[in-house]
Amino acid sequence: MNLSRRTFLQAASGLMVTPSVASQHRAVQRSGANYQRWRHGLSLVGELKYPPDFAHFDYVNPQAPKIGAVRRGALGTFDNFNVAVDGMKGVLAVGIDLIHETLLTLALDEVSSEYGLLAEAVSHPADFSSVTYRLRAEAKWHDGAPVTPEDVVFSFRAFKKHNPRLSTYYRHVISAEITGPREVKFSFDAAGNRELPQIVGQLTVLPKHWWQATDASGKKREIADTTLEPPLGSGPYRIKSFEAGRTIVYERVETYWGRDLNVRVGQSNFHQLRFDYYRDSAVQFEAFKADAFDWRNENVARNWATAYDFPAVTQKRVVLEEFPIRNVGVMQAFAFNIRRGKFFDPRLRRAFNFAFDFESVNRSIFYGQYTRIASYFQGTDLASSGLPEGRELEILSPLREQVPEEVFSTPYWNPVGGSPAANRKNLLEAMKLLEASGFAVRNLRLIDLKTGEQLKVEFLLSDPTYERFVLFYQDSLARLGIDASVRSIDSVQYEGRLRNFDFDIVVASWAQSLTPGNELRDYFGSRAAATPGSRNLIGIADEAVDQLIGRIVYAANRTEQIAATHALDRVLLWHHYVVPQWSLNKIRTARWNRFARPDVMPTYGMSAFPDIWWWDAQLAAGMDGSA
Numbered sequence: 001m002n003l004s005r006r007t008f009l010q011a012a013s014g015l016m017v018t019p020s021v022a023s024q025h026r027a028v029q030r031s032g033a034n035y036q037r038w039r040h041g042l043s044l045v046g047e048l049k050y051p052p053d054f055a056h057f058d059y060v061n062p063q064a065p066k067i068g069a070v071r072r073g074a075l076g077t078f079d080n081f082n083v084a085v086d087g088m089k090g091v092l093a094v095g096i097d098l099i100h101e102t103l104l105t106l107a108l109d110e111v112s113s114e115y116g117l118l119a120e121a122v123s124h125p126a127d128f129s130s131v132t133y134r135l136r137a138e139a140k141w142h143d144g145a146p147v148t149p150e151d152v153v154f155s156f157r158a159f160k161k162h163n164p165r166l167s168t169y170y171r172h173v174i175s176a177e178i179t180g181p182r183e184v185k186f187s188f189d190a191a192g193n194r195e196l197p198q199i200v201g202q203l204t205v206l207p208k209h210w211w212q213a214t215d216a217s218g219k220k221r222e223i224a225d226t227t228l229e230p231p232l233g234s235g236p237y238r239i240k241s242f243e244a245g246r247t248i249v250y251e252r253v254e255t256y257w258g259r260d261l262n263v264r265v266g267q268s269n270f271h272q273l274r275f276d277y278y279r280d281s282a283v284q285f286e287a288f289k290a291d292a293f294d295w296r297n298e299n300v301a302r303n304w305a306t307a308y309d310f311p312a313v314t315q316k317r318v319v320l321e322e323f324p325i326r327n328v329g330v331m332q333a334f335a336f337n338i339r340r341g342k343f344f345d346p347r348l349r350r351a352f353n354f355a356f357d358f359e360s361v362n363r364s365i366f367y368g369q370y371t372r373i374a375s376y377f378q379g380t381d382l383a384s385s386g387l388p389e390g391r392e393l394e395i396l397s398p399l400r401e402q403v404p405e406e407v408f409s410t411p412y413w414n415p416v417g418g419s420p421a422a423n424r425k426n427l428l429e430a431m432k433l434l435e436a437s438g439f440a441v442r443n444l445r446l447i448d449l450k451t452g453e454q455l456k457v458e459f460l461l462s463d464p465t466y467e468r469f470v471l472f473y474q475d476s477l478a479r480l481g482i483d484a485s486v487r488s489i490d491s492v493q494y495e496g497r498l499r500n501f502d503f504d505i506v507v508a509s510w511a512q513s514l515t516p517g518n519e520l521r522d523y524f525g526s527r528a529a530a531t532p533g534s535r536n537l538i539g540i541a542d543e544a545v546d547q548l549i550g551r552i553v554y555a556a557n558r559t560e561q562i563a564a565t566h567a568l569d570r571v572l573l574w575h576h577y578v579v580p581q582w583s584l585n586k587i588r589t590a591r592w593n594r595f596a597r598p599d600v601m602p603t604y605g606m607s608a609f610p611d612i613w614w615w616d617a618q619l620a621a622g623m624d625g626s627a
Contacts (some may be wrong), residue, residue, distance in 0.1 A: 038121040038134065042198055043113035044515045045558060059109055059602040060612050062265025066252070068615020069272040071293035073284050075463070076491030077277055080226040083156045083204055087165045087533040088499065090226035091492055093248050094275050098203070098268075099233030103133050103143040103152070104201035104510045105263050108602030111327070112515040114198065115263050116149055118234070118417070124197045128188070131197035140257040141207050141234050149178040152193035154208035156186070156200075158223045163527055164533035168522040171346075172196060192554050195517040205535040207232045236268035248445040249274045266598075269614040272356055279490070289355050291592060295609055298588040300465055301366035308590060317623055319593050322586045327604035328511050333578035334459075334473075335508035339501055339529075342448075342455060345437040346404070349576040354430035355476045356579050359418030361469050370582035372414050376569050378514050378583050382508050382562060384569040391563040396571075402544040404574040412573040414580060423476075430480055445480030456483040460503040462494035470507075507581070508537050516565055524572065538577045545571060573595045594620040 040052040056062050072094075080090030083100060104122075105113035116122070118139050124131040139147040156176045159166040172189050173196065179185045186200045210232040211223050221227070222346050229241035236259070240251040258264045276293060278284035285303065288296045289310050298304050312318040334352070336343040343349060358372050375383035388396050388408065396407060406412075415426045431441075443456040457477075461471050470486050476483055477484040481560045489497075510523050519529060519535075526541040528534035548568040555561035587606055596616040597610075602608055 015348050038123050041115050048113050049110050049296045054262055056262050057263035059598055061598050062266045064266050064269045064310055064614035066269055068270055070270050071274045072612045073293045074277045076277050081229050081231050084162050084223050091495055098237040098250050099235045100204045101235045102202055108605035127191035128168050128194050129191040130187045131200055132183055132185040138257055142238055147234055149184045151208045152184045155206040161222050165522050168528050169518055199518055204302045247276050256488050267611050286324045297588045301369045304588050305367040317593055318590055320590050322588050323607045324586050325606055327514055329380035330511050330583055331376040332509040332581045335537050335578045337503055338506055346576045347433045347437040351430040351433035353427040353579045354415045356473055357417035357423055361472055365469055370584055373580035373583050376572050379585050382565040384566040389563055395564055395567045399544045403571045406574045407570050441481045456485050458504045459486045460506050461488045462491055464488045466507055517553050594623055
């Protein structure tokens with residue numbers, strides 16, 4: 001299941017009916033052999049937690065006050081409000097999902113369930129060959145017009161045509177058709193894909209009538225283009241003001257149609273959300289310390305260990321808090337672009353792993369806060385370990401001639417450094433691998449024996465803070481005779497080069513949900529390897545990988561899904577497409593102490609800020625010195 005921009009994780013599905021249509025939840029429509037049951041929800045794992053008529057999610061405060069403002073900091077810049085072309089053109093403004101809504105919405109205390117937002121009910125046949133959504137009659141755009149099936153069909157076609165990532169994600173959805181006054185049916189190219197009904201439910205719905213009209217200057221809007229015209233939405237917020245590339249302010253829509261909906265109660269509690277952009281992370285941190293914005297997720301271990309010693313922290317005006325990550329597995333790594341011939345040999349890529357001294361980096365730069373990643377699904381039960389057996393072995397055996405031999409004979413492992421002796425041993429092993437792949441050292445330079453040229457690689461970065469550990473790595477590569485350069489560029493250039501796969505090595509990450517599925521095609525599938533803007537940054541085009549992804553997508557049960565995911569994980573690992581980096585099973589946060597949250601936080605929501613938090617007037621008064 002794909003990960004959403006707003007909550008980090010999009011998992012599974014569910015659909016909620018309002019009390020006024022609760023009786024319809026059990027309605028059955030029969031036509032010959034056809035059987036249709038309208039459901040209030042769907043889940044990939046077990047039964048739904050919440051019944052059709054639930055009042056609100058357990059993890060929200062239904063009495064939370066609707067006041068106050070939140071200021072956030074963002075890195076980089078933005079030049080686009082059009083989500084339909086995200087990943088293909090421009091840099092999307094942070095927070096833009098606040099103005100848009102999907103058919104379904106995520107429950108943060110369930111592994112893989114969602115409930116209805118724009119839709120009030122969902123139905124699909126037993127073979128999962130299609131899905132039908134029924135929209136809520138009360139759903140409205142901010143201009144008062146109803147959300148219609150025409151909007152849903154228009155949105156689906158726009159994303160499939162203009163968004164390369166979602167085109168891959170929706171590739172098995174072959175049609176969308178209006179089947180009733182408030183109903184849309186999506187048909188699939190094959191039966192048996194249990195995840196597709198939920199994938200369709202994640203569709204962001206855009207207003208067809210607005211996009212096909214003209215702007216204030218009389219120019220016709222184009223869904224295929226970037227825009228800085230504030231778009232029409234249906235969500236709890238609208239764009240109040242912005243300064244291109246620097247600031248964007250969202251205000252709560254007081255007439256929001258869904259403000260009393262059970263899946264919205266206790267959420268969207270702030271009157272205003274403001275995002276200020278910074279080009280430099282050090283400047284951004286200083287701005288936080290100066291109370292220029294309210295909340296910060298800290299991604300730099302050195303800062304967490306040493307930089308939060310300013311007076312506001314000791315005075316408890318700034319609160320430091322860590323929140324557990326329970327719903328995400330992640331691979332963060334130095335990723336090779338194997339479209340470039342110099343990275344074609346997996347032995348060369350493995351040599352780069354032997355040259356990376358994680359233990360020394362962790363000790364000297366990261367204050368020992370991280371653990372080494374050894375799986376594309378690190379931190380979940382989907383991570384492979386040991387040797388394949390049982391159902392996993394049955395899945396892998398027909399692919400024995402297509403995957404690395406080590407998949408069957410050797411548990412995956414990363415080289416261990418941390419001492420001069422260990423590092424020397426690792427570099428010697430790296431040199432053996434490089435020689436086996438056709439290289440040799442001549443005059444302290446690693447030479448390709450076929451071309452006579454030195455091996456040169458460029459690390460392309462978007463965040464200057466990465467330079468610290470890449471420069472550390474650069475020194476080890478130099479000892480092997482590799483000419484490794486480091487280049488940091490701004491976010492717009494960086495996104496453009498990633499979109500067109502114009503790089504040697506980048507720092508990349510792939511976040512995985514507890515129920516992986518069709519998004520894996522965009523991450524690692526052959527079709528995505530040739531699709532500009534896809535998340536297949538590596539360029540993997542491997543038939544065995546495609547088959548294993550298919551086994552995950554069409555898994556009939558959780559046991560089958562886990563076994564197939566373990567198989568995919570170990571195949572990806574033994575191809576050495578990346579040099580794994582490090583992970584932390586929690587997020588580190590700092591906030592100015594003006595906000596309150598529910599006593600019981602959602603199991604899978606991490607901090608869930610600002611969605612379920614609220615402005616605490618008493619805390620804020622104390623912060624301002626007026627209490």
